[in-house]
Amino acid sequence: xxxxxxxxxxxSHAVTVRNLSRQFGDFVAVDNVxxxxxxxxxxxxxxxxxAGKTTTIRMLTGLLQPSSGExxxxxxxxNREYEKIKTRIGYMxxxxxxxxxxxxxxxxxxxxxxxxxxRPQIIERIAELDISLNLSQMENRKTVSLxxxxxxxxxxxCAILHKPPILFLDExxxxxxxxxxxxxxxxxxxxxxxxxxxxxTTHYMDEAEYCHRLSIMYKGRIVEMDSPAAIKKxxxxxxxxDIFIHLVDR
Amino acid sequence: xxxxxxxxxxRKEFIHIRRDPRSLLILFLxxxxxxxxxxxxxxxxxxxxxxxxxxLSRTPASRDLIETLNASPYFDIVARxxxxxxxxxxxxxxxxxxxIIIPADFARRLAGSPESPIGVIADGTDANSATLVQNYLExxxxxxxxxxxxxxxxxxxxxxxxxxxxxxxxxxxxxVPGIVALLLIMIGAxxxxxxxxxxxxxxxMEQILVSPIKPYEVVLGKAVPYLILAFFIAVFILIxxxxxxxVPMLGSWSTLLIFCVFYVFxxxxxxxxxxxxxxxxxVAMMLSLVGTLLPSVMxxxxxxxxxxxxxxxxxxxxxxPATHFLVIIxxxxxxxxxxxxxxxxxxxMTGVGVFFISLAVKRFRMKLK
Numbered sequence: 001x002x003x004x005x006x007x008x009x010x011x012s013h014a015v016t017v018r019n020l021s022r023q024f025g026d027f028v029a030v031d032n033v034x035x036x037x038x039x040x041x042x043x044x045x046x047x048x049x050x051a052g053k054t055t056t057i058r059m060l061t062g063l064l065q066p067s068s069g070e071x072x073x074x075x076x077x078x079n080r081e082y083e084k085i086k087t088r089i090g091y092m093x094x095x096x097x098x099x100x101x102x103x104x105x106x107x108x109x110x111x112x113x114x115x116x117x118x119r120p121q122i123i124e125r126i127a128e129l130d131i132s133l134n135l136s137q138m139e140n141r142k143t144v145s146l147x148x149x150x151x152x153x154x155x156x157x158c159a160i161l162h163k164p165p166i167l168f169l170d171e172x173x174x175x176x177x178x179x180x181x182x183x184x185x186x187x188x189x190x191x192x193x194x195x196x197x198x199x200x201t202t203h204y205m206d207e208a209e210y211c212h213r214l215s216i217m218y219k220g221r222i223v224e225m226d227s228p229a230a231i232k233k234x235x236x237x238x239x240x241x242d243i244f245i246h247l248v249d250r
Numbered sequence: 251x252x253x254x255x256x257x258x259x260x261r262k263e264f265i266h267i268r269r270d271p272r273s274l275l276i277l278f279l280x281x282x283x284x285x286x287x288x289x290x291x292x293x294x295x296x297x298x299x300x301x302x303x304x305x306l307s308r309t310p311a312s313r314d315l316i317e318t319l320n321a322s323p324y325f326d327i328v329a330r331x332x333x334x335x336x337x338x339x340x341x342x343x344x345x346x347x348x349x350i351i352i353p354a355d356f357a358r359r360l361a362g363s364p365e366s367p368i369g370v371i372a373d374g375t376d377a378n379s380a381t382l383v384q385n386y387l388e389x390x391x392x393x394x395x396x397x398x399x400x401x402x403x404x405x406x407x408x409x410x411x412x413x414x415x416x417x418x419x420x421x422x423x424x425x426v427p428g429i430v431a432l433l434l435i436m437i438g439a440x441x442x443x444x445x446x447x448x449x450x451x452x453x454x455m456e457q458i459l460v461s462p463i464k465p466y467e468v469v470l471g472k473a474v475p476y477l478i479l480a481f482f483i484a485v486f487i488l489i490x491x492x493x494x495x496x497v498p499m500l501g502s503w504s505t506l507l508i509f510c511v512f513y514v515f516x517x518x519x520x521x522x523x524x525x526x527x528x529x530x531x532x533v534a535m536m537l538s539l540v541g542t543l544l545p546s547v548m549x550x551x552x553x554x555x556x557x558x559x560x561x562x563x564x565x566x567x568x569x570x571p572a573t574h575f576l577v578i579i580x581x582x583x584x585x586x587x588x589x590x591x592x593x594x595x596x597x598x599m600t601g602v603g604v605f606f607i608s609l610a611v612k613r614f615r616m617k618l619k
């Protein structure tokens with residue numbers, strides 16, 4: 001089911017995408033994709049590796065120019081106003097891209113700094129985030145020596161220091177143990193409750209349940225999109241994993 | 251506040267440098283090592299060239315000539331023989347690099363024609379040395395023939411060459427400034443290209459690119475710290491060359507150091523450009539080494555004079571920053587030149603740097619591909 005142009009484009013949508021495509025040579029990584037994400041929604045992008053999830057995120061964050069199609073993030077056009085988009089979004093890549101030789105604190109100050117926050121502002125934000133992220137206990141440790149779950153929380157902290165209204169998470173739980181993953185999703189839910197729009201990609205099917213709405217991607221196309229409950233009802237199956245395999249196999 | 255977003259970038263880069271003392275040590279020790287290797291190995295003065303002499307003349311005049319050759323520090327006579335056919339054997343067995351055949355009518359020809367009356371055969375497999383051998387020998391012959399003829403009548407013209415700026419013809423004085431040029435371009439390009447490639451590898455570059463930072467800020471954030479670091483390395487190797495190899499400093503230190511800053515900037519610009527072409531640190535390293543060392547050694551005038559290159563290569567040499575910096579550093583250190591004499595080289599060098607950096611910024615656009 002590929003979405004038509006008829007979807008209403010409302011100003012309450014944090015992200016709007018119409019007929020977005022991206023080709024790399026002959027390979028079509030993202031094929032005519034359309035969707036909307038409401039403000040405060042956790043919108044999940046589900047798909048196997050190479051399904052086009054990361055390419056979509058990169059187009060929405062201004063890292064990659066779309067081949068065709070339109071879209072807006074935070075009200076700004078992704079084809080023309082990507083410089084403006086950058087001030088409105090937080091981005092956490094699948095590799096928790098942090099500086100290994102910097103201490104926890106130094107990473108936070110660096111990423112806060114490039115978003116134009118002053119030192120007092122950053123200190124204030126670290127204190128705020130510390131309540132839920134527990135970063136201060138390892139503040140002076142070098143990032144390289146941190147446990148993976150902690151690195152993941154640090155990467156999240158770096159992405160939300162500047163209080164972005166829209167947060168892009170590209171496979172944020174890769175390689176992290178189940179308890180840390182659970183904890184991480186609780187954090188994401190808290191953020192969404194506070195009004196942050198969360199756009200998240202994953203290939204862990206159990207994580208799909210945390211999303212308000214899911215979009216299942218296969219070979220560059222969106223093959224299904226709805227709330228997890230509605231999708232399960234539609235296919236008369238109890239697990240998203242079974243539905244995913246069913247959709248991909250046919 | 252000039253730019254609040256630039257400071258975190260610069261500060262972060264200095265933390266990287268501080269946290270990696272081993273690389274820092276290598277950066278300061280490698281130049282010393284290279285100075286030793288190049289400074290002592292590249293001795294362009296040929297001395298003690300082994301020659302063979304075949305004297306068919308056996309006259310006082312020929313013996314006088316042989317004595318002159320033997321007394322000079324440039325030649326060691328390793329073979330004296332009487333059959334000219336043995337000459338080739340000297341070369342094939344690598345006994346000598348040149349041979350001199352004095353014909354039987356040497357004395358007569360010496361008195362008569364001004365033409366060189368002597369056969370000189372040099373081993374052409376080492377073309378550079380062969381040319382030098384020939385030049386040296388010709389000089390000896392000219393003065394020799396003048397000496398002979400002046401004993402008679404006539405007014406012999408005595409040619410007396412005096413070397414300006416490097417009066418003792420010490421190779422090190424010529425080579426060491428060249429090594430400084432070589433090292434700075436290499437280190438500058440290597441530092442920047444590798445550090446940017448590392449950020450691409452670890453994904454932090456992407457994290458920076460999704461932030462509101464501008465391309466020129468990213469480039470400046472890299473350039474400023476490494477400009478400062480490379481400048482310190484420049485000062486270090488200049489002082490080292492000045493003290494250890496006793497390279498004279500006839501011009502002003504401050505002029506040289508200011509020009510150095512612009513040269514280092516040009517080196518960083520090359521590093522930036524390389525980093526936009528590669529994805530990994532290893533490729534960045536390879537490309538920086540080959541891309542700076544090879545042209546700088548071969549085409550800049552470091553060893554081979556630019557003026558004696560074919561025209562297309564002369565044109566190429568103009569876009570190599572080391573070509574211009576060599577004129578500057580040799581001019582300042584050995585000739586005492588100032589900005590008044592050197593501004594064309596300075597402009598050309600800086601122009602090349604500006605060209606490279608603008609190309610890099612252009613390629614470094616926020617959109618990745």
